[in-house]
Amino acid sequence: MTRFSPRTAPLRRAGGLAATALLLAAGPLTVAAAAPARAADPVFTLGGPAETALHPYAEGGGAPKRSTAGITVTNPADEGYEGEFTLTFDLTGVAGVADVAFDPGPGVECETKGTRSAVCTGDTLAPGLSTVTGLLLGAAKGSEQGAAGTIRVTGEARSATSTPLAAPFTPFTPFTTRVTVGGPDLVMRKLPFDHEPTPGQKQQAPITFANRGSRDADGVVLTLRYSRGLDIPQRYSNCAYTTDETWTTARCSVEGAFEAGATYTLAAPLTLEATTRAYRDLFVYGIQEAGAVPRAASAARSERGSGAVLRAVPLTKAPAARGVDLEPGDNEQEAEFRTANTADFMAYGDEASGAAGATVTARLGFHNDGPAWIGRIRSGGSVAAVDFTVPQGATVTSAPKGCRGVTAEGAYREDRKTPAPRYLCPAPTAVRDGGGLDLSFGLRIDKALIGAAGRVTVRGPGLQEAGLPFDPKPGNNTARVVLNGQSGGGPSPSPAPPAEGGPGAGSGRTPSAAPGTSGTGAPGTTGRGGGSLASTGSPAAMTASVTAIAALTTGLALFAAARRRRKA
Known part of the structure; x- marks a missing residue:
């Protein structure tokens, strides 16, 4: 029997505490995880236009003009x-106001039940926003100008987690849309621009619209939206301006009653200028009735102009009732410009040194020295790509997000897990003048070779698009990443990367580094091109090891002391 006495109790307690500390230092305790909760059914939300205007009923027997309201599910x-899901349409609110027909989407069937209701059914809902059916709306015979009503839409879907004791269907968030007979129909006239201007060229833009x-x-509300290579020098006091990396948007509120059947133009035409940075640009101009334009999320960041008031003539003084546009599709026009200009994309590389086993960071990319900005704002495609060939004797441990590993010849590579000998990194849709693309690669030096060089090339975005048609200096589209270059005349990157905070620094889209496997080995030195060696070893692991050893030593010492006292 083991004796327990007050004299040995503190020592036993100390030994127990030391053992507990040892266990905690050796590793975290694990607790069995509870069974995962069953996922709840998604909450589907119905939507569509808040209001739809209808052409008045044609009394002469002509074909009725219909308006379409798309009903969506999120x-x-x-x-x-x-x-299975079901949508139910309550049409009692538009009886005598509108005739309703349906244009269902794929996999959806709709059936009208008299003039009071209709039902649409389906069995698949895509993720995100999708249109389930279109409502084909026409003014009912005998309806009057200004007559209005509402259509209420409800829905339900069979629950994926239903049980005999639970409700078999999950309801949708309902939606109500308003229908009105008659309204304004603002139509923007297309302007005859010169679509191939030269940098600095100015054109008059006499914005003209009609109410049909x-x-x-x-x-x-007149909306003017123009890309980075264009400018409208006038800044009107009744316009709110917002500017981002690609677009400037002006929303101008013009007061007055704009009569049905009349045509209006600006009191003074706008001036549209192709700036020195113009290349491929868009100008979008549209007109809507005041109150029909939703408040943009960027409105809080907008600035008012300080110039004259933008006016449209002729204006009438007669009061007008606010309505909904009959044909929203003709409220806007756009003009595309192709300016004869160039942009110099300059590649840059890096230089770093280290012993075998060391990990360094190579910074590379390109800088747009202008004068033009380059953007594919219509297609949304990348304007260029950085093609990086890894230096001999090195392995990529981390690559920027979005970069794709290819074979040494630049062909498709199915293996996405192991390091590749070459990488293609797409540039964004638009690259500003003074912008660019900055990338960081982690490189492990497997074999220390003097002057091992990798190639950095800024090129077209596709494998078959080697050149940049807008670049007048293809000679600076290539640079190098050099590892362990000899000092005093050894190889160095050309041209050098831009200095931090200088042109191109932080002005391009810099993808975040994807997780990689950090190499360990002998320490190295930082190259003058900006490459930096990764730290080897883990401070947290070393601290845990020291703590465990100290706890073990303390526990053994206390245990030995307790045995000596008990024998005494």
Whole structure:
């Protein structure tokens, strides 16, 4: 029997505490995880236009003009929903106001039940926003100008987690849309621009629009949106301006009653200028009735102009009731410009040194020395790509997000897990003048070779698009990444990367580094090109090891002391 006495109790308690500390230092305790909770059914949300205007009923027997209102469902899940769903349309609110027909989407069937209701059914809902059916709306016979009503839409889907004791269907968030007979119909006239200007060329833009609807418009909002290579020098006091990397947007509120059947133009035409940075640009101009334009998220960051008031003539003084546009599709026009200009994309590389086993960081990319900005704002495709060939004797441990490993010849590579000998990194859709693309690669030096060099090339975005048609100096499209270059005349990157904070620094889109496997080995030195060696070893692991050893030593000492006292 082991004796327990007050004299030995503190020592036993100390030994127990030391053993506990040893266990905690050796590794974390694990607790069995509870069974995962069953995922709840997604909450589907119905939507569509808040209001739709209808052409008045044609009394002469002509074919009625119909307006379309798309009814949408938002599925918040990342995957599509497979299961029966039903949408019910309450049409009692538009009886005598509108005739309703349906244009269902793929896999959806709709059936009208008299003039009071309709039902649409389906069995699949894609993730995100999708249109389930279009409502084909026409003014009912005998309806009057200004007549209005509402259509209420409800829905339900069979629950994927239903049980005999639970409700078999999950309801949708309902939606109501308003229908009105008559309204203004603002139509923007297309302007005859010179679509191939030269840098610095200015053109007059006499914005002209008409109201072809059945009602007057009470005030209008003129929206002007132009890409980075264009400018409108006038800054009107009744316009709110916002500017981002690619676009400048002006929303101008013009007061007055704009009569049905009348045409209006600006009191003074706008001036549209192709700036020195113009290349491929867009100018979008549109007109809507005041109150029909939703408040943009960027409105809080907008700035008012300080110039004259933008006016449209002729203006009438008669009061007008505000309505909804009959044909929203003709409210806007756009003009595309192809300016004869160039942009010099300059590649840059890096230089670093280290012993075999060391890990260094290579910074590389390109800088747009202008004068033009380059953007594919219509297609949304990348404007260029950085092609990086890894130096001999090195292995990539981390690559920027979005960079794709290819074979040494530049061909497709199915293996996405192991390091590649070559990488293609797409540039963004638009690269500003003074911007560019800055990338960082982690490189492990497997074999220390003097002057091992990798190639950095800025090129077209596709494997078959080697050149840059806008670049007048293809000779500086290539640079090098050099490892362990000899001092005093050894190889160095050409041209040198831009200094931190200088042109191109932080002005391009810099993808974040993807996780890689850090190499360990002998320490190295930082290259003058900006490469830096990764630290080897883990401070947290070393601290845990020291703590465990100290706890073990303390526990053994206390245990030995307790045995000596017990024998005494």
